[in-house]
Amino acid sequence: MAKARGTAAWRWLWWEVTAVGRTVRTAVRHSGPERDTVVQSLKAAGAATVAWALTGWWLNAPLALMAPWTALALVDATVYRSLRSGLQQLVVIVLGALFASAAMAATxxxxxxxxxxxxxxxxxxxxxxxxxxxxxxxxxxxxxxxxYGAYSLTEVGHRLVETMIGAVIGVAVNALVLPPVHLRNVHDQLRRLPRESAELLRTMAEGLRGGEWSAADAAGWHDRARRLGQVLKALASARQWTAESSRFNPGFRLRRTGPPPPPPEKADAVWERAADHLTAITRTLSGASGERARLTTPGAGFLRRYADLADEAAALCEAEADLLAGHERARAEKRYHAARRRSQELYDGLADEFRRLDDPAAAAAGGELLVEMKQLLHELTDFARTDMSGEREDEQRTR
Structure with missing residues (x-):
């Protein structure tokens, strides 16, 4: 038992060390959240050092700890938060110093x-x-x-001056030295949506085409579609960080390089609707699978055509992911237009197959699948037009 625990502890320690190593290598080699964290940590340490040098070494303040302590706390994730935290901290420190001095005098x-x-x-x-x-x-x-035992008005005044010096240094360092601009995470979350949607559609198409998909497979597809909602929540949170990081932030003017501005928020709404349609499709397939199916499965021919259409929808998603990442835009746009034409042809053929369904129960499930796929394709093609036109407008404004 003790040997097993020791082995588990060593494995945990090794995992932690390797994880730290990967993080360090990523921060050194690539820009991203890891490097941003390192930069903010170094800025906080530098601000505290400068505050100590100014108050403790040059001004010889009696309790110089207050300045670096305040500066360290105010190098926050955004310039706006530094300013807001600075005001809040100044208020509470004034209250704390005055109330403590009054308590010392009373006792x-x-x-x-x-x-x-x-x-x-x-x-x-x-x-x-x-x-x-x-x-x-x-x-x-x-x-x-x-x-510290110092509670006279003069000594309390020293504490407040030291705190104000630390606050000014902390806010100034955060605002003027590589001010944090949170743009990258919006791009990352937006790319996750088409990428994960494409993976789901490919998996679903493979299962439907093979004809061997089970209730467990359909439940897994439905679960993956529902989990797209978590990505949408992460995207909304990233949008909030982006908006907050732009307030009172000179970084947009001081930095000449960095990630481009994210696409407009209307793209989020389009992907939210697309995720809803994917969820509806997988819910219908889940209801039509298994021994105790609530719905009647359409024929094998209908499902094979549906699988082909799902593959083309996945191709549209993959093209969108490449367009958002800026990878080989000309080739991605060419793949998008080809998938768009092919998906329309496949949809027309699937609609003809649907008209040949004789069983009303099978037609009900097939009709729901057809309608939801039609709306999903509309959202995907509409998103591409919106995104590309928005980008052209951004380029024209830049020029």
């Missing part, structure tokens, strides 16, 4: 008595939602003032 300099008075109040005040994550700094500031 005649008793450290324990001042803690019993100040810490419960400041800890409770720090939970106020308007103060956000900065609320805890009120209690820690009170703790610093009480344990």
């Amino acid at each position: 005649d300099g008793s450290t324990l008595g001042a803690m019993l008075i100040a810490l419960p109040v400041m800890t409770l005040a720090g939970t106020h939602r308007r103060l956000g994550a900065q609320g805890i700094y009120g209690a820690t500031t009170a703790l610093f003032v009480i344990t």
Whole structure:
């Protein structure tokens, strides 16, 4: 038992070390979230060092810790958050310093008595939602003032000046030294949608064409389609980060290179509808599979044609993924137009096959599959027109 636990612990340690190594190599070789994290960490460390040098070494402040501590906390994920956090932190630190000084004066300099008075109040005040994550700094500031034992108005004034110096340095470093601009994640999530949709459509087409798909296969397809909703949520979150990172951020002017602006938000709505149609298609197939199927499966000929149409829809998704990534745009557009023409031909043939269905129950399931695929193809082709026209408008504005 002990040997097994030791082996498991070594495996876990090895996994952690290799994961860190992969992250380091990725940060060195490629731009991305890993490199962004390294840059922000170095900026925070640099801001704290500069704040300490200014207050502790040059100004010889009595409690210079306040400046680097504040600067370190204010190098946040966006410039807007740095400014907002700076204001919140300044408010709570002022409250913490003043309340701790009053508690020290009321207890005649008793450290324990001042803690019993100040810490419960400041800890409770720090939970106020308007103060956000900065609320805890009120209690820690009170703790610093009480344990340091300096509570005169002059000494409290020193604490506030040190805090303001650290706040100015932290915000300035975050805003002026490679200010964070969160554009890449929107592109990543947008590329995931067509890529994962194409993989699902290919898998589904292979199963339908072979005629050996089971209830478990159909349930798996439906689960994968529903999980596209998680990608859409991640995309919405990335949009919010992008909007926030552009507020009060000179990075768009200071940086000459970097990821291009993401496509407009109307592309998100198109993919949301496309994911809904994929979910409806897989739900129908799931209902028509298994021994206790609720729906009647259309004929083998209909399903083979449907599989061919699903393959063309996957080709459209793959072309969209390449267009969004900027990979061989001319070739991707050519593949898109070919898939669009081919999908229309296949749809017409599938519609003829549907008219030959004699069983009303089979026609009900086949009609639902046909309608949902038609709407999915419409969204995919409409998205391509929207995206390419939007890009041309961006290029014209750039010129």
